[in-house]
Amino acid sequence: MTRIPDLKDLVRRAKEGAVTRAEQDEVATLLAEGRGGESTYQLLYVLGRTSDTRHEPMVAKLLDRSDDPMVSRLALQTLCQFWGFTGRYVDAVERFLDGVEWDDFDDVKDIAISIAGDYLASNRQCGMLRRLLAIAGDSTGVQHRITIEALAVAMGEPVGSAINADKGDTPWQVWADEVVSRAEGRQRAEC
Secondary structure, three states: OOOOOOHHHHHHHHHHOOOOHHHHHHHHHHHHOOOOHHHHHHHHHHHHOOOOOOOHHHHHOOOOOOOOHHHHHHHHHHHHHHOOOHHHHHHHHHHHHHOOOOOOOOHHHHHHHHHHHHHHOOOOOHHHHHHHHHHHHHOOHHHHHHHHHHHHHHOOOOHHHHOOOOOOOOOHHHHHHHHHHHHHHHHHHHO
8 A cells, every 4th residue: 555545435444344454454554654644543443443453563552642642542442442452551551540741631541541440340450440549539520430430340330331321319429439439448358
């Protein structure tokens, strides 16, 4: 591929699982050579939607795109949520939970919060749990909600239940406080 392909078509086909192995290799080459330009995010998305993880090392190199936090966010999401490699990237997830100076709008931190909740649902990782609890105590607004939902998932609530704003007769804040309390209990028991 000497030029960037028809991205609209490629993204559509990626969603359908219809991107060929050769096209994936060509996209990976463009990204590895730094020739994605303004299309880097879309090209990475195409790779992320595939189940072919051969290009993991190249995607991992995009984790620290300080010039484009949304690319870093998608790289982390690809490696951890799409491809299921969180166990390999615990250090990166924890680093983004702590925050990096170039993530001005917490785009990468917010996806790291969700990834941590998913990972903790079936894994013991004291550093992630401690960080999520700290964020829950310090955050406000949307990030606070994302963190509480991630803690709920970590505590075994189904994702759909955790992100459902309607908690029936229980006010959201009461439910949120209960989630934090259970997570603190887990931290005491495991860590």
